[in-house]
Amino acid sequence: MPRQASSAGPTWSDGVVETPDARTATRPGAPRARHRAPRVRHGRLRVAVLAAVSVGVLGTVAVRSSPALFRRPTAEALRADTAAQPHAATPAGSRRAVHRDNADNAADAPVRPGIGSAFAARIPAGARQALVVAGDSSHSDVAVATLWTRDARGHWHPGAAWPAHNALRGWDTDHQEGDLHSPIGVYTLSAAGGLYANPGSRMPYDHSTAFRAVGTGFEGEPLTDAFDYVVAIDYNRVPGSSPLDPRAPLGPRRGQGIWVHVDHGGPTHGCVTLSKPHMVELLKALNPAAHPVIVMGDRSALNA
Structure with missing residues (x-):
């Protein structure tokens, strides 16, 4: 029994990079440089135009056939895709076991009560x-x-x-x-x-x-x-x-x-x-x- 006297813690703007050169070229009152258009032979010009038109047509066809490839996904689509990923990788029969294991891991409970x-x-x-x-x-x-x-x-x-x-x-x-x-x-x-x-x-x-x-x-x-x-x-x-x-x-x-x-x-x-x-x-x-x-x-x- 205890004794009585004892025991008692470059910058982005709307997605566009503005460079010093671009700002100088558009400054009001700035002297305009004279540029001479390069000479292009008519044959080569026709080939270039036809090539550009062909690429544009092909691109339009691709967009119409697969619009999801060229459309930025919405936030809802991203959330739905993220939520679907674990289930896509897990067989339906084992989902219950995975959820149980995840719960155990989340608890992260030790096998010893804070001691060696x-x-x-x-x-x-x-x-x-x-x-x-x-x-x-x-x-x-x-x-x-x-x-x-x-x-x-x-x-x-x-x-x-x-x-x-x-x-x-x-x-x-x-x-x-x-x-x-x-x-x-x-x-x-x-x-x-x-x-x-x-x-x-x-x-x-x-x-x-x-x-x-x-x-x-x-x-x-x-x-x-x-x-x-x-x-x-x-x-x-x-x-x-x-x-x-x-x-x-x-x-x-x-x-x-x-x-x-x-x-x-x-x-x-x-x-x-x-x-x-x-x-x-x-x-x-x-x-x-x-x-x-x-x-x-x-x-x-x-x-x-």
Whole structure:
């Protein structure tokens, strides 16, 4: 059980390029250059005219026969063509599977709840909720907590990220009584309680005046509201029993009474703390049928 003073981010104009030479040639009052028309023999001229007429006739015939080749497509036509392309490339029988795969890809859900493979392997196969508490560093008392949920395909989806505190001296893998570290690991969450009545938790909830906290924290902050709501972390305790249960299977020297409880504005002896509104959200969200766990430690350790 926590001690009372402890745990508590060229220019275009209408499609025409205007060059300096073109502007000078059309400037009002500019002197006109005299040009002498080139002499062209009549035979060659007739050939050129006939060739031009032939090309024009052929072009007109082509436009009349295939007008879509020479007409700029409208916006509606472009949208319709774009929408039709995926279906044209996909057999009708497999469209349903493609849409399902696209939905999965769009979700881009990870197979681990924001942690490394080593820690992810420690999460029980039946757990479908994981409160991941990631400390800023191994010596920091500041952390972020995120409640992840696992779907039937084994993909994890994060909820909101909540600011949190942990122990004064950060984290360790060999927690001992009074070392002012929070234990790194994966632990089940099986019971809750508090000075206040159950706000709607589906977990076993012990409502008792024994959760009253007194005194001040490490930074002189009052601990008055610290135990209004608590969730017991199954570290060195009997799972499923009241958070007030004094039994310590690993022995008292390994520390006990590690909880998630209401934040009091400073570091703890070993617990994890969230604001009171976030504690209420957590209590309402945790579902015993989802076999919730807490994954806790500094970011470097959790990414292993």
